[in-house]
Amino acid sequence: MTALVRGVLLGLALYTGSLPVLSCAALVYHDYCIIGAGPSDLQAAYFLQRASRDYLVFERSHAPGSFFALYPRHRKLISINKRYTGKSNSEFNLRHDWNSLLSHDRRLLFQHYSRDFYPNADEMVRYLEDFASLLKLLVQYNTAIIHVTLERDEQAWNGHYFILTDQNRQNYKCSCLLVATGTWVPNVVNFPGSEYVEGYETVSTNPEDFTGQTVLILGRGNSAFETAENILGVTNFIHMVSRSRVRLSWATHYVGDLRAINNGLLDTYQLKSLDGLLEGDLEDLAIVKDKKGKLHITLRFYVENSNISAGIDSITLPQDELDNFAPRAPYDRVIRCLGWKFDFSIYNRSLKMMPGKGDKKKYPQIKPNYESTSTQGLFVLGTASHSIDFRKSAGGFIHGFRYTTRAVHRLLEKRHHGVPWPSAVYPVTQLTNSIIKRVNEASGLYQMFSVLADIILLRE
Known part of the structure; x- marks a missing residue:
């Protein structure tokens, strides 16, 4: 049985409730592996699925959004759910919708899940469950990735493959690794008493x-x-x-x-x-x-x-x-009550996943394109990527990282599949109107100010 066939069977098993029997030595391959099934993970999976890419999401819990199933402890989110803006423009309305993920399905707007301005966290869990199931995202639940290492190979996309091991010692292999596990390890200060x-x-x-x-x-x-x-x-x-x-x-x-x-x-x-x-x-x-x-x-x-x-x-x-x-x-x-930090424990030294410095030490070090500073092909998404815009913009929250996740996907499409970054072409006579429209409506630029930007190329 080829690795590709095993990957297909594994994907089918997610819907039938059973998994093919594989030996501990079997190595399941996917182009893209995503660790975690929180909001940024599901957002990345959505874009990969729409592009018909080979991917799999690993989630240690039995359902997506396991962090929101526990936190905040008192169940009141601080992300606003503004259902009315007086506008019918869906792109403009996303500026004030801090909970919805990006998709083509209008049913998956958070306003359909809660009427509260500050929703209950249980409603976020229900929303993420529906986002994964209605869009048929490939998520393998009850799978905790406990170790990640590198396998050098000059034929690989990035000169190496990522080898992931789960709690049952099953190994998985991928060309590109997307880490979106958030920050969930409690910050602890040790002192006498x-x-x-x-x-x-x-x-x-x-x-x-x-x-x-x-x-x-x-x-x-x-x-x-x-x-x-x-x-x-x-x-x-x-x-x-x-x-x-x-x-x-x-x-x-x-x-x-x-x-x-x-x-x-x-x-x-x-x-x-x-x-x-x-x-x-x-x-x-x-x-x-x-x-x-x-x-x-x-x-x-x-x-x-x-x-x-x-x-x-x-x-x-x-x-x-x-x-x-x-x-x-x-x-x-x-x-x-000292907040959270990223879990570095599962990553082998070969990946060189290092914490940041100063007030960013709770995040892994990454480049401005969200790729690891030391390992090509390893991208950090979601809350754990907030070091890029810490205390500046909204990249640590759903209404911010839904756009940075999309940006990373577009980068990967260009790098590995030759798909150009999406763009629009207008006659120069419409330049002013086009800019004004983007300034007045665009949600990604509005939320991720100082991080994301439009580039205008003028043809000679």
Whole structure:
């Protein structure tokens, strides 16, 4: 049985519910392999399918959108679902539709799945399931890719093939690898007493579990404020601590900063209630637990230079000159809400997948065309590609990366299949009108400003 035939049988099996029996040594080949079945993965699969390319998507869960099945924990998305704009132009309306993926099927607009301006995450899961099934995308579920390496071959598109291994030790081979697994590994800060910290990914979402408690939240992003918003009405008070000040999206114009829907704690803080915002480097902190189970916040320096076995009384607590340091009161719970980072663990050293630097270290290093800086033919899509426009544009979110994914597909069509980048030809007399129309209607340029652009070529 040839590799091509095995690939066809595998694709057919996705619809029949059964897989052909292959030995562990069998190597299934596809031109394109996509790791993950989130929004950017399905968007890439859609374009490959429309172009009749040989591809397969691998998803570790039983359904697409597994990240949205868990997060956000309190199920309220911050991506707006603006169903009415007063315009009938579908391209213009996509400027204000932050959840739909690009397709030819009008049924797959998110406005048909939710009436809420800020939808429930469960509706996103349902939308992604329909996007995959209605468009008959080739997704192999319950397949976790646990290792990726290179096989050198001068006859390959990029001088090498990618070898993927799943949890059952089945191997797959492809010429081009699209990685769209997002950022899902929790950011963790280790300091003395960090074992007492609960993670955003596991902490209870039932407000009743926090009744009458005093809570410290580590972090000041949307997940931190979302957590605070959920328990604001039942706690004694909430303190939030982070290295940097709160950035409000309406002030920074960056969608990833704190959104108005989550900022209730800012009201109680600014209006002189008991809640508070503190600034400090988390790595300098320490937590000490007393005999009653209360958590005391101090500095790492004091813990490392004290006899902890002598009890909490022997640990110096930070205080200012007026003895008015806010965290002197003990906490019942400390919750970590520090966001996510990319999972580098499955990639062999041969791929040279390296994290970025500074505030981009949670993303892999990629070129401006979304290709790995070290490995040709490996492209990073979706949220994990946000290093290109971090804190500048919308490339880390559905309404941004749906366009950058399309751009990568067009690049691959040109590179490997000789298909020209789509373009329109107009007489020079229509140049001004064409530019004005694009400025007024185009959704990709509108969302991915400073990243995507139109090029106008004037023929002599």
